[in-house]
Amino acid sequence: MSPADLDQMQTYRRELDDVARKSGALVTGVADAEAFTAAMEGQRPTELLPGCKTVFVLGGAQPRAGDWKSPSYRHMETTSTSDRLTAMGNRIAQHIERRCGYYAVTVPPGVDRARRPFLNIALAAELAGCGSPSLAGPVLHPEHGFMYYTAVLTTLPLAADGPLKQPACPAPECVSMWNEAGTTPCMATCPIDEGGCLGGKLEDGRIKERRYDVARCTTRVHTSFIPGFQKALEAVFDEPAKEKRKMILYSSQFTRTLWSMSYSNVSQGQCFECMRVCPVGSKQRDLR
Amino acid sequence: MLDLAELVQSAIAPDLDATMAMARSDDIRKLALAAGVDVVGIAPVDRWEEFVPPGSRPYDILPGAKTVVVVGVRGPSAGAWQSPDHRLIEMNGYDFANDRVIHLVADHIEREYGYQAIQAPGLPVGGHQPAFSMMLAAVLAGLGTRSFAANIILNPKYGLLYYSACITTLELPVDAMLEQDVCPAPMCVQVYKAGGRTPCQAACPSDEGGCLHGTIGADNRIESTYYDRERCVSRAMNFGINSFQKGLEQIANEDDSERRRMMIHSDFFTRSASAIAFYKESVAQCFECMRVCPIGRAERKLK
Numbered sequence: 001m002s003p004a005d006l007d008q009m010q011t012y013r014r015e016l017d018d019v020a021r022k023s024g025a026l027v028t029g030v031a032d033a034e035a036f037t038a039a040m041e042g043q044r045p046t047e048l049l050p051g052c053k054t055v056f057v058l059g060g061a062q063p064r065a066g067d068w069k070s071p072s073y074r075h076m077e078t079t080s081t082s083d084r085l086t087a088m089g090n091r092i093a094q095h096i097e098r099r100c101g102y103y104a105v106t107v108p109p110g111v112d113r114a115r116r117p118f119l120n121i122a123l124a125a126e127l128a129g130c131g132s133p134s135l136a137g138p139v140l141h142p143e144h145g146f147m148y149y150t151a152v153l154t155t156l157p158l159a160a161d162g163p164l165k166q167p168a169c170p171a172p173e174c175v176s177m178w179n180e181a182g183t184t185p186c187m188a189t190c191p192i193d194e195g196g197c198l199g200g201k202l203e204d205g206r207i208k209e210r211r212y213d214v215a216r217c218t219t220r221v222h223t224s225f226i227p228g229f230q231k232a233l234e235a236v237f238d239e240p241a242k243e244k245r246k247m248i249l250y251s252s253q254f255t256r257t258l259w260s261m262s263y264s265n266v267s268q269g270q271c272f273e274c275m276r277v278c279p280v281g282s283k284q285r286d287l288r
Numbered sequence: 289m290l291d292l293a294e295l296v297q298s299a300i301a302p303d304l305d306a307t308m309a310m311a312r313s314d315d316i317r318k319l320a321l322a323a324g325v326d327v328v329g330i331a332p333v334d335r336w337e338e339f340v341p342p343g344s345r346p347y348d349i350l351p352g353a354k355t356v357v358v359v360g361v362r363g364p365s366a367g368a369w370q371s372p373d374h375r376l377i378e379m380n381g382y383d384f385a386n387d388r389v390i391h392l393v394a395d396h397i398e399r400e401y402g403y404q405a406i407q408a409p410g411l412p413v414g415g416h417q418p419a420f421s422m423m424l425a426a427v428l429a430g431l432g433t434r435s436f437a438a439n440i441i442l443n444p445k446y447g448l449l450y451y452s453a454c455i456t457t458l459e460l461p462v463d464a465m466l467e468q469d470v471c472p473a474p475m476c477v478q479v480y481k482a483g484g485r486t487p488c489q490a491a492c493p494s495d496e497g498g499c500l501h502g503t504i505g506a507d508n509r510i511e512s513t514y515y516d517r518e519r520c521v522s523r524a525m526n527f528g529i530n531s532f533q534k535g536l537e538q539i540a541n542e543d544d545s546e547r548r549r550m551m552i553h554s555d556f557f558t559r560s561a562s563a564i565a566f567y568k569e570s571v572a573q574c575f576e577c578m579r580v581c582p583i584g585r586a587e588r589k590l591k
Contacts, residue, residue, distance in 0.1 A: 048376060049367050090383050093365045094324070102591045105367030108379030110562055113555055118376065153367065155591060226561045230552050237539065237548050261565040 001157070012100050013158050016056060019095050023088040026060035027141055029128030032160035033153070036123065043119050049105050049153040056092060056104075056154060057121075057128035061085045062147035065285040068276065076272055082109055082148035089150035102156035109150070124151040129161040134169035135200045136186040136274035137212055142168040145281020170202055171279045178202045185277035198274060220271045228257045306461075312401060313460045316357060319396055323389040325359040326446055329429030329463045333455075339424055346455045349420060350406050354459040357393055358422075358429035360449035361385045366588040369579070378527075378573045390452035403458035410452065422451040429453075430463040435471035436502045437488040437577035438515050442470040447584025469509055473582045477508045488577040499523070500577060524574040527563035535560050 001009070013030070020028045033045035033052040045052040061084040067076045089106035096104035107119045122139045125131055130149060131139040138146050142164065174184040183191070190196035192211050197220070199211035218227060232254045239245045248254060317328045333346040333353050347353040368380040390407050397405035409419040423441045426432050432441040432449070443449050444466070476486040481504075485493065492498035499520040505511035521530060535557045542548045551557060 042373075048371055048373055050370060050372065087383065090365075090380075090385075091324075093367065097366050097590055103365075103367035103370055105365050105371060105376060106380055108376065110379060111559075112375055115555070115558065118373070118379070155367075226558060226565055229561060230558070233539070234549055234552050237552075238545055261561065 006159075009156075009158050012096075012156065015099065016092060016095060016158075020058050020088060020092060023091050024060055024084060025058040025088050026062070026144055026147060027058070027130050029057045029059075029125070029130040029161045030158045031055040031057060031124055031127035031129075032162070035127045035160070035162075036120075039120055039123060040116070043117070045119065045153050048107070048119060049103060049155070051103070051155045052153045053155050053157040054160060055119075055124050055128060056096070056152040056156075056158070057125050057130050057149055058085060058088050058092065058152075059125060059130045059141060059144075059147045059149045060088070062144065063272070065287045068285045073272075082150070085109075085148045085150040089152050093152045093154075096152065096154050096156055100156055102154055104152050104154040104156070107151040107153060119151060119153070121149050121151050125149040126163055127160075129164050132164050132167035132169060133207075133210075134186070134278070134280070135174075135184055135207060135210055136169075136198060136278060137217075138275065140168040140278070140280045142166070143281065144284050145278060146275045167206070168280050169278075170205065170207065173279045175202060175205045185279065186274040189273050189277050217271075224253070224257045224260045226261060228253070229261055232257055309459060309461055312458070315400075316393060316396065316460070320357075320359050320389050320393055323392050324385050325361050325389045326449065327360040327431050327443060329358045329360075329426070329431040330460050331356045331358065331425065331429040331465075332462045335428040335465075336424070339428075340421070344419070346408070346420075349408065350404060350455045350457065352404070352457045353455045354457055355462060356408065356425055356429065357390075357397075357454040357456065357460070358425045358431055358451055359386055359389050359393065359453075360426060360431055360443060360446070360451045361389070362446055362587075363448060363450055364575070366590050369588050374573075374575075377575055386450050386452040390454050394454045394456070397454070397456050397458050401458055403456055405454050405456040405458065408453035408455050420453065420455075422453055425453040426451045428465060430465045433466055433470045434510070434513075435488070435581070435583075436476075436486050436500060436510065436513055437471075437581060438499065438517075438520055439513065440578070442581070442583045444468075444470045445584065446587055447581055448578045470583055472504055472508070472510065474508075475582045477504060480504050487580040487582070491576045491580045494519075520574070524572045526573045527559050528572075529564060531556070532560040532564055 017028050031054065033054055036044045045055050061082065063076050070076065086106065086109045093104035093106045096102055107121060107124070112118055122133065125139040126133060131141040134140045139149065141147060145168075170178065170184060178184055184202070187198045187200060190198045192199035192213055197213045197217040200207060201209040222228060232248065236245055236248050239248060313330060320328045332355055336345040342348065346356050364377045364380050368377045371377060387407070394405040394407055397403055408422070408425065410422050412418050423434070423439065426441045426449070427434065431451070432443040435442045440448055441451070472480065472486055480486050483490070486502070486504070489500045489502060492500045494501040494514055494516050499516040501514040503511040525531065535551070539548055539551045539557070542551060
């Protein structure tokens, strides 16, 4: 790439960062499309967009400081959603195509066959230096902690940021807790050996092993929304008594489930407890 | 005896009104384009009289309506069209940008100019017919013409667009309807003359289990079109409300509890429910007639 081309790419990067920030993104990063060696076959950037050079990642739309403060846990269930990030991704894709003249496509937020994502967005965030994987699961940004991410695949050959040199998890407080008590805040709040979802080990201040029970977590995080709807539907059809069926269909649980599906941002996730106790990004939640 | 000031006023008033209307029209167009739409067109309400019955015209929806502002946005990104994974284009096909912008337009007209403005209803409220056809609105606002491909309205520059409309009591300068049909493109006429089918008809021929058929007349214009909507729905809407209803019917008719459970938790039913929940996730699943359409292809050619 000539110096003029490099300058041009730097200009594009500044523009994209600017559009992302104005759209509400908190962090941005660029991953090299060739770096997705850990991704499953069919889920690599070049398999989704021929000639893909980079993956532009945006992060943000996390619960606000006020959301975390609310004593009503149901409040955050109904306000926390990744939808806004996808809209930002579309805006970035549009800018790349219309302003820079390169192909771009937003990675869809849903799942494909076998409930697998189109592209592992957590991996993209990690490879773009937006955060690092945590014991609790989500990719944590060193300063802001938990947030949602979206990824835009593009043929635009930006310079890649690469993964963080120092992982965000475990935080120093968590290492101290591990050294004293053999657990971390997130593992203590949802211990896998006591019916919870999280387990793992630290060694030399780094994650040595991680255990995560995705099935258990799903039953807690998605008590309403699509899995809740399917569970309730099963109960309805299995119920022989007409009156009881009516009760199930008009129950508050089933009603909430339908609300969460039709207004999909009403209630996508219902458990934030491992993130509530996470110290990474907690300073950002400390407001007046 | 006429007052001189009144005389002067009456002479310049029409010009002033026209200037103000033009300025408002420019203002609305700029607002919509800045908000992300690709095209804006304005139609007078009387254009509907030739095409729709009484009760379904703009002034039947908003009494006193004078004009209809129509906006159009491109659906899938050029990158999505390039993807070998067809599901990517399904999931990125539509993000309701046109709906969001039309709300801005309606808000702007009401708040800035003090005229009534509503988003035209795009979804069916009874039966399967929408209360207001966005396709017709796009044609009448000069944004495109009907095509062989499922009657989709093609814009001369961008091809497939998604449209929304705002009905308002504000009188605005209107756009002329297109004089030249967008479809068939000259290339399609050549293909038709050589093989008896246009590219879209060849991609989905109705006499071979597909949805499209049509003829081109001696004047190189559309002579007849045939579109099998039922077949198209079964292909273009594998996930969404239709597949959800189909899945639910099968579940309800299944007597065996274990099999019912499998069906409820199957990939198919989960994705159908997901397509309803994230409505924009997968509105349509077949873009094949549009994939081969030459209109707007230049706009999809990037680096």
